[in-house]
Amino acid sequence: MPLVANGVGHVYRRGEPGEAHALDGIDLTISGGEFTLVGGAGGSGKSTLLHCLSGLLRPTKGTVRIDGPAALSIQFPERALFADTVLDDIAFGPLNTGLEKGEARTRALEAAGKVGLDAGLLSRLPRTLSHGQRRLAALAGVIAMRPRYLFLDEPTAGLDMAAKERVVETLVRLNREGTAVIVASHDLAHFMDACSRMLVMSRGKVVFDDRPDGLVSLDDTMGLALPPSLIVARWLRTRGIEAPWNIGPSEAAAHIRRAHEGLD
Ligand SMILES: Nc1ncnc2c1ncn2[C@@H]1O[C@H](COP(=O)(O)OP(=O)(O)OP(=O)(O)O)[C@@H](O)[C@H]1O
Ligand SMILES: [Mg+2]
Known part of the structure; x- marks a missing residue:
């Protein structure tokens, strides 16, 4: 069964100063094999959508049904690295889901290999890694959870070209192996070839839902930074x-x- 969102809406701080209507009537079905890119201007609701679909945030309206484990990698996930070694950090998620230590470690090693993290880095203190290496370690951490659905918020922000390509390649491979990948990004150029579906958000609504090359003929690109x-x-x-x-x-x-x- 796919992920199904029905009439999903979200209002932050309802009735308080700063009330924000972030999502409005989202109906969406995402199947297991899809690689979905979510674009849209700043403040259009991308992060809120990912948070609601992944279960991190409970929508104030509507429902989300999801049929398997989901993992969400937040914006700048590397800030959340905290263990004594990079490997322990990657293994934290699987350990937390109740896996036995050896198995969590095996999964962490496998995930580190998938993102192409150098084996020599795994025994280091997480905060001694470079920005890009930390981002890859954080990505390995969510991959180690072996989610059915992987949500990533701006996974390429602030990375150099090589690291961006590494992230995209890793996600394409994971998607081929059966993980549904949902990425919110301003970095369209890096994801348009990788994704099978593109959503464009504007003021809390999905205003475009098609193959990414459909953007060539879209009349209004709603504040997207186009390649x-x-x-x-x-x-x-x-x-x-x-x-x-x-x-x-x-x-x-x-x-x-x-x-x-x-x-x-
Ligand atoms: N914690 C919060 N409290 C109040 N309002 C919020 C909160 N988080 C987001 N918002 C508001 O909800 C709306 C959607 O925000 P969201 O972060 O989902 O947009 P976005 O498309 O991810 O933007 P960006 O491209 O800048 O990351 C915005 O108007 C924002 O100001
Ligand atoms: Mg955002």
């Missing part, structure tokens, strides 16, 4: 030229030249 190639593809489309969202510079230049010749 440059997608901006070019959208412009070409207004000139009657179909181009993929990730069109390269030389191909784009040839199209633009032809489009201008057509104007002469």
Whole structure:
């Protein structure tokens, strides 16, 4: 059975100063095999949606049904690392679900391997790792829980190119192995090829739910920070030229030249 959200709404601080209507009437079905990217302007409700779907936050309206273990990795999860060694930190989740120590350790080692964390780092104090290494360790921590659904809030924020690619590759592999991955991110360029489905949030509602390349023909992109190639593809489309969202510079230049010749 998939994850099903029915009429989900969330209001923070209802009736108090600062009341915020963060989610409004979300109906959503997410199947096991999907890789979903959630985009939208700041404050549109992405994090709140992930928190409600994963069970961290109880929606003030509607219901969420989920049929297996879910794990949520919050924004900047590396701040939560606290154990004496990186390996203990990764094993914390599985230990907490009642697994015996040896098995939790095995899972932690396996997860560290999956995210490509260097074995030499596992005996170090978590706070001695670099920012990117800590992020990978935190990701290993949620993977070690072997969730059916993995929710990640801005997993690539503040990472360098190589670390971003490592995160995306890891998630693609996990998804192929059967984990449903739901990522909220402003970093569209890194996830558009990886995801099978894209949601765009605006003012607490899902205003776009389609294959990611559908953004090429979307009229209003609702404050999304679009990758440059997608901006070019959208412009070409207004000139009657179909181009993929990730069109390269030389191909784009040839199209633009032809489009201008057509104007002469
Ligand atoms: N703990 C909170 N208390 C009160 N209001 C909140 C709280 N968390 C979020 N909000 C409000 O709810 C709305 C949605 O916030 P949310 O964090 O879900 O947006 P977001 O799309 O994740 O934004 P960003 O891209 O900046 O991370 C915003 O108006 C925000 O100010
Ligand atoms: Mg957010």
